[in-house]
Amino acid sequence: MVTIEVNGRQIEALKSHTLLEALRRDGIDIPTLCHIEGLAPSGACRMCVVEVEGANGLVPSCAYPVQEGMKVKTHSPRVMEARKTIIELLLANHPDDCLYCARNDNCELQSLAALFGVRERVYKGDRNVHQIDSSSPSIVRDPNKCVLCGRCVRVCEEIQGVSAIDFINRGSKATVGTAFDQGLNVSSCIKCGQCILACPTGALHEQSYVGDIIDALKDPEKMVVVQHAPAISVTLAEEFGLKAGTDVCSLMTGVLRMLGFERVFDTSFSADLTIMEEGSELVHRLKNKGVLPMMTSCSPGWIKYVEQFYPEFIPNLSTCKSPQQMLGAVTKSFFAEREKIDPKKIYSVAIMPCTAKKFEAQRPEMGNSGISDIDAVLTTRELAELIRYFGIDMQKAQPSAADTPFGMRSSAGKLFGVSGGVMEAAIRSAYFLVTGNELQEIEVKQVRGLDSVKETKVDIDGIELGVAVVSGLNNAKKLLEQIKAGRDDLHFIEVMTCPGGCIAGGGQPLNADKKAIQARMKAIYKIDSNDAIRTSHGNEAVKRLYAEYLGEPLGEKSHQLLHTYYAKRDVIK
Amino acid sequence: MSVVRKILEKHSQPKRETLIPILQEIQEELGYLSREAICEVGEKLNLSASKIYGVATFYNQFRFEKAGLYEIQVCRGTACHVKGSASVLEALKQELQIEPGGTTRDGLFNLEVVACIGACSLAPVIAVNGEFHAGVSPDSIKEILNTYRERVVENDQGK
Numbered sequence: 045m046v047t048i049e050v051n052g053r054q055i056e057a058l059k060s061h062t063l064l065e066a067l068r069r070d071g072i073d074i075p076t077l078c079h080i081e082g083l084a085p086s087g088a089c090r091m092c093v094v095e096v097e098g099a100n101g102l103v104p105s106c107a108y109p110v111q112e113g114m115k116v117k118t119h120s121p122r123v124m125e126a127r128k129t130i131i132e133l134l135l136a137n138h139p140d141d142c143l144y145c146a147r148n149d150n151c152e153l154q155s156l157a158a159l160f161g162v163r164e165r166v167y168k169g170d171r172n173v174h175q176i177d178s179s180s181p182s183i184v185r186d187p188n189k190c191v192l193c194g195r196c197v198r199v200c201e202e203i204q205g206v207s208a209i210d211f212i213n214r215g216s217k218a219t220v221g222t223a224f225d226q227g228l229n230v231s232s233c234i235k236c237g238q239c240i241l242a243c244p245t246g247a248l249h250e251q252s253y254v255g256d257i258i259d260a261l262k263d264p265e266k267m268v269v270v271q272h273a274p275a276i277s278v279t280l281a282e283e284f285g286l287k288a289g290t291d292v293c294s295l296m297t298g299v300l301r302m303l304g305f306e307r308v309f310d311t312s313f314s315a316d317l318t319i320m321e322e323g324s325e326l327v328h329r330l331k332n333k334g335v336l337p338m339m340t341s342c343s344p345g346w347i348k349y350v351e352q353f354y355p356e357f358i359p360n361l362s363t364c365k366s367p368q369q370m371l372g373a374v375t376k377s378f379f380a381e382r383e384k385i386d387p388k389k390i391y392s393v394a395i396m397p398c399t400a401k402k403f404e405a406q407r408p409e410m411g412n413s414g415i416s417d418i419d420a421v422l423t424t425r426e427l428a429e430l431i432r433y434f435g436i437d438m439q440k441a442q443p444s445a446a447d448t449p450f451g452m453r454s455s456a457g458k459l460f461g462v463s464g465g466v467m468e469a470a471i472r473s474a475y476f477l478v479t480g481n482e483l484q485e486i487e488v489k490q491v492r493g494l495d496s497v498k499e500t501k502v503d504i505d506g507i508e509l510g511v512a513v514v515s516g517l518n519n520a521k522k523l524l525e526q527i528k529a530g531r532d533d534l535h536f537i538e539v540m541t542c543p544g545g546c547i548a549g550g551g552q553p554l555n556a557d558k559k560a561i562q563a564r565m566k567a568i569y570k571i572d573s574n575d576a577i578r579t580s581h582g583n584e585a586v587k588r589l590y591a592e593y594l595g596e597p598l599g600e601k602s603h604q605l606l607h608t609y610y611a612k613r614d615v616i617k
Numbered sequence: 618m619s620v621v622r623k624i625l626e627k628h629s630q631p632k633r634e635t636l637i638p639i640l641q642e643i644q645e646e647l648g649y650l651s652r653e654a655i656c657e658v659g660e661k662l663n664l665s666a667s668k669i670y671g672v673a674t675f676y677n678q679f680r681f682e683k684a685g686l687y688e689i690q691v692c693r694g695t696a697c698h699v700k701g702s703a704s705v706l707e708a709l710k711q712e713l714q715i716e717p718g719g720t721t722r723d724g725l726f727n728l729e730v731v732a733c734i735g736a737c738s739l740a741p742v743i744a745v746n747g748e749f750h751a752g753v754s755p756d757s758i759k760e761i762l763n764t765y766r767e768r769v770v771e772n773d774q775g776k
Binding site: 212 | 645652655656659665666667668669674675676681701
């Protein structure tokens with residue numbers, strides 16, 4: 045520990061900390077635009093400048109080490125003047141169209157301008173004008189609103205190992221863009237949306253389908269059904285000012301009914317279905333010397349990543365469709381037949397924590413006889429938008445339960461919302477599928493938590509399985525490289541594109557810190573520990589679906605509806 | 618073997634630091650940095666195409682389209698600026714339908730902006746393949762371009 049003087053007061057700081065970390069740890073609010081917790085400082089925005097006695101000029105606290113006895117001023121007139129000027133300069137090249145902006149009221153630049161009392165355009169001149177890139181089904185880029193903080197570039201490169209975007213050109217012409225300045229749709233972008241979470245302004249936001257859904261809800265010819273992913277009920281509350289980790293599942297179901305959705309289904313149901321298929325697939329591969337290690341296929345960003353960067357691992361990917369697509373497929377087949385309704389008249393909406401799910405829903409193979417499994421995907425943020433649009437007070441909604449036949453879930457399906465959850469659910473059911481007995485120690489603690497890489501051994505009836513759970517594709521990349529180099533002790537690998545899994549997905553409420561993500565995770569594990577049915581194979585509705593319609597896991601009907609294929613994807617990378 | 622492969626093989630252990638020399642050599646050979654070349658370099662150096670494109674667009678020396686038959690340099694130095702080179706550049710962009718750094722679709726011209734060409738007494742000045750045109754104006758541009766267009770036709774007929 046070292047002692048430093050801040051604004052005339054002594055504070056303690058860790059020797060290894062940067063000045064910014066020490067100040068924030070002490071509760072002093074230092075504005076930043078380019079800083080990302082956990083990544084190396086870039087020092088690009090200069091918002092965090094402070095006065096350090098004896099230093100030459102103002103120093104960026106994010107990239108400045110603490111030293112014993114240093115004297116720091118964080119809010120002196122000189123510092124405040126400098127910060128305000130930075131904001132004014134950024135605004136000089138910013139369109140003044142907050143009213144029309146996706147991030148109005150939720151924008152770091154806007155908040156800082158308000159904080160520093162910017163009340164006029166101080167620097168006038170020509171602004172750079174760029175084309176908006178809305179070529180991607182998931183993400184819209186508006187370089188006009190970019191402040192060049194570089195957070196998206198670093199997240200894309202350092203967390204996801206994709207590097208679809210970078211700084212291009214120089215000086216006043218500099219922008220963030222793709223290789224050859226083309227649309228995101230032809231780039232190596234995996235649509236994960238982590239860049240959206242990182243963006244301080246409206247330069248990056250999801251491709252909105254709110255309008256499509258409002259139209260569908262108005263259409264008397266259509267039966268609009270909705271499903272919500274496991275991670276939605278524990279994050280939606282944050283959009284309405286409630287504490288992170290508040291589970292609003294039954295309230296949300298009530299709200300979805302008020303919005304006019306005719307059926308509310310739970311994607312956790314089809315997560316259970318996924319486990320039946322994927323667990324059986326794993327057992328089949330183990331017994332028949334299939335390609336191992338098998339890798340999960342629920343995370344569409346990961347799938348696109350493999351297709352682009354590691355096509356040699358395509359045979360390792362589970363052929364199971366993701367829970368979103370499975371539910372879409374059985375809705376437009378089994379459900380349509382049962383309700384005697386033309387599947388073309390069903391409009392199937394999915395609420396997802398994810399922007400890549402929008403892309404997945406549009407993959408041409410994700411349908412049956414020309415009818416797509418899913419018609420529109422909304423992020424958690426867009427659902428909140430829709431709820432506000434219709435003036436609904438979440439907290440006054442009538443709690444409600446999901447509809448049959450796809451409303452019942454086990455808590456194993458709910459676990460899909462966190463990194464390690466698919467693995468845990470799969471282990472619970474694979475054990476049963478092989479031995480016919482229930483796992484004694486049902487909680488697989490080794491695969492829980494927010495660590496980006498988790499590995500363990502699982503003993504199933506004398507067979508020792510090596511399993512690994514990774515999230516954040518840069519970590520997946522390292523694991524794939526190990527396997528390429530000959531590592532052969534793994535049988536099953538769960539990969540989630542977003543660090544921590546879907547609770548921290550690119551479609552989730554903005555401005556979540558690590559604590560909020562932890563609270564979301566705990567909420568899911570709490571649901572699991574309180575639930576009566578904790579295994580996917582124990583889900584009665586899933587059993588019924590097999591008995592009445594699908595037959596058996598990996599059967600002919602399953603193959604037609606619930607499984608898919610992948611292909612090498614040529615993109616600029 | 619492709620030009621790019623040859624250049625990459627010349628650098629026995631290509632690293633990030635060798636990126637710019639490699640790009641320079643490729644441009645020397647091809648006259649520009651093609652997409653294929655950038656992707657190939659990226660694969661070899663384990664860098665994304667966006668990163669290489671980012672580095673290359675930082676420097677004025679790199680171009681991403683094949684040069685035209687005639688390279689038009691527009692001086693944007695101080696003297697030329699005072700004498701109205703901004704409107705000359707604008708007129709050229711209009712006439713050729715390209716931005717600086719670009720090449721016309723017929724492959725005849727490419728347009729470059731230079732900081733000062735060292736011929737201030739001739740301002741505003743443009744140079745076409747090294748031939749200087751003094752005191753140009755937005756109106757005289759078309760005529761100048763036409764002389765080069767005619768030259769191409771004559772050369773073709775001569776063949």
